[in-house]
Amino acid sequence: MPQALANDDQNTLAYNYCALPLASYACRPDQSKGRLFEEEESRHRTPFQRDRDRIIHSSAFRRLKYKTQVFVYHEGDHYRTRLTHTLEVSQIARTLARALLVNEDLAEGIALSHDLGHTPFAHMGEEALKKCMDALGGFEHNDQSLRILVQLENKYPRFQGLNLTWETLEGVAKHNGPCLRKKQQPDLSVLPVTLFELSKKTDLKLDQYASVEAQVAGIADDIAYNNHDVEDGLRAGFFTLEELAQMPFIGNIIENVKKSYPGITPTILVAEMIRDMIGAMVTDVLEESQKRLKEIKASSPDDVRQASRQTVAFSPKMFDDIEALRSFLYARMYRHYSLQRIWAKVERIIPDLFTSFTNKYTLMPDHWQRRVEEAGGLTNDKARARIVCDYIAGMTDRYAIREHERLYDLYWDLK
Known part of the structure; x- marks a missing residue:
């Protein structure tokens, strides 16, 4: 990896790297650790903006339109696809990133690329392909996302892949947490194949947590899929509002919506319920994350990486509520005949x-x-x-x- 961009070089660039002041623990594009292959940077876009744009223009991103989230594409035009899910994750990630005063472009780029490696037919397809590859090097969709970014997307004459920044690659690799135990060495016995090969080229600090921006993208994924699976499950008739209301978290939201809007139609009730659920989860994450950032006295991105636990997180109460929702969805939706x-x-x-x-x-x-x-x-x-x-x-x-x-x-x- 090239060294961070020199300040003298940055002074010649025309862009404003962020619309808002960034927190000291945010990743700054002018302090990026660089790319695998050194490139001249744009005068009008930050390195993280260029990463995001390269992802959006990739072939793999376009294919998400016809990849399953839960329902196969032909089952209805209103159900989420892998692409619409990704866009919802991106929107929530930008909201969280802005509120935490970290880099929105980096968080968005990681969010947009987190599911590029998914197979057809969602997790069903992944499990089938895993079995096929079990004795042949293995398969994981997160690792396949990395493989697309660093190898399979071939659009440039000087290098394979999209040549994204260190920070974006780190985020894609570690948005769900560290990949190794503390001081554990990279090895094919503990790492999937692409991540192992990438670890030979650059040190992604795989035994540490990722940046706030990457953690934001990871938790935005949780918020998005839990809420849109509720909406899609209701649309498919897998369960009813009355059954959802048995869970206190959702029951209280439904009750409050009905009190605020007497006579509300079921369709609008569901839409308002989903909005309030997302809002409650986002607020909870912001409050818990700000508390954890203060606890570790984070003053740099490395303070976040070296923390003893995840910094961007749900509160224990919200985590329990979401686990109850996941159990409900597993039994009533994912296991539906x-x-x-x-x-x-x-x-x-x-x-x-x-x-x-x-x-x-x-x-x-x-x-x-x-x-x-x-x-x-x-x-x-x-x-x-x-x-x-x-x-x-x-x-x-x-x-x-x-x-x-x-x-x-x-x-x-x-x-």
């Missing part, structure tokens, strides 16, 4: 594709065949499996379904 039927199909689609392509890589498109050959996959089973894994993980739901039909419907293209 209609989703289990999809899972039964995914358990066939993903392994069928994986087996076909690993046994005969020439069934893949030409440019993927070249990747297999360039990676040494003609003689190395793990190398071939990794490229096949990249191909399948990058598929949208509809593309995976069509590929399966092309391979297993004997009359496809012959009708």
Whole structure:
């Protein structure tokens, strides 16, 4: 990694790095640890803005439109997709970042990239692909997100990947917490493959917590999916408002909304309930995080990284309420028979594709065949499996379904 940008160089840049004063524990773009491949920085955008923009313009980001969040894309136009989920995470992350006086652009970039590595069919697809890769190097969607950012997105003549800043890569790698125990050395036995390879090129301090901005992105993910799964579950008829009201946290919100708006329609009631739930969670995170920042007397980003516990967090009471909600959603939504039927199909689609392509890589498109050959996959089973894994993980739901039909419907293209 290049050294931090020199102050003399920064004086020649035309941008204002933040609309608001940043807290001392915030990550400043003019103090970035740099990129894997040194580049001349923009006169009009900060390094973190450029990271965000590169992510938005990536092919992997566009594919999120047709990747499942919970419901497969064709089941309805109003359910969340992986893309709309990502945008909601980004919005909540910016809100939290601004309130905590940290860098919004960095928090947004991490939020926008956190799910790039998800497979088709959401966690159902991930579990199926994990089983396929179990003895061939493994698979994790977080690690696949990193792989996309540092290797698979090829749009530049001088380097592979998007060449994002150290701070963005750190955030993607550690937004859910440290990846190693204190002083533990990076090793393939404890790290997924892409993160291990990246650790040879730059020290992401994997035994420490991430920046406030990265922690903001991680908790924004929790807030977004718990709330939108409630709304989507209600729309699908998996449970009722009356059943949700049995949980005190949600019951109190529903009661307050009804008192404030007598005669409110069920549709508007649900919308107001979700807004109030998100608002309550955001307020709770801000209060708890500000308390923890004071406790550690954070005066730099490294103070946050070296803390003994996560700095951006829910209060114990809110954490318990969210755990109760997660248990409810698991029992009433994620285990619903209609989703289990999809899972039964995914358990066939993903392994069928994986087996076909690993046994005969020439069934893949030409440019993927070249990747297999360039990676040494003609003689190395793990190398071939990794490229096949990249191909399948990058598929949208509809593309995976069509590929399966092309391979297993004997009359496809012959009708």
